[in-house]
Amino acid sequence: MTARRRYWLMKSEPDTFSIDDLQRVRTEPWNGVRNYQARNYMRDGMKVGDGVLFYHSNTAVPGIAGLASIASAAYPDPTQFDPKSDYYDPKSTREDPRWLLVDVAFERKFDRVVSLDEIKARADELGEDFALTRRGNRLSVLPVSAAQWKLLLAME
């Protein structure tokens, strides 16, 4: 009995790391997540093969830029131990790492970005539990239901 495939949305600033970057490198360790709820989704929720909506944030047209998949179980984010890294966390130890990451694999770039504006226009259909459009939400890793996944893919 295997668990049903789950779906996620992961935000990235395209100036830092875009869907094109992921296409080039194919697989990327999703480092730098420093939010406990997002970490817990990676640690407790994600399984290899889960679907990922790759979202471009903090850009001219924010929205879903492509598809990816989860390519590893969660493991300690090495940047937390590196004093030279922007993501260094002096309170974390190798014995008890505070921050985890998963590897994310490229699947497909959308022909066009499904914009946040378009997504907001379908908010009624996506439902109140869709974290992306909930007021004030800033989570960079958030769950997507099967129904939401289907609807968002049909919007491409």
Added chain:
DNA sequence: GCCAACGTTGGC
């Protein structure tokens, strides 16, 4: 670049 919303920190 602005700033609302939110999470974290740390003094008490």
Added chain:
DNA sequence: GCCAACGTTGGC
């Protein structure tokens, strides 16, 4: 354990 101050996110 409260909560003000602070830092960050991310749309606009």
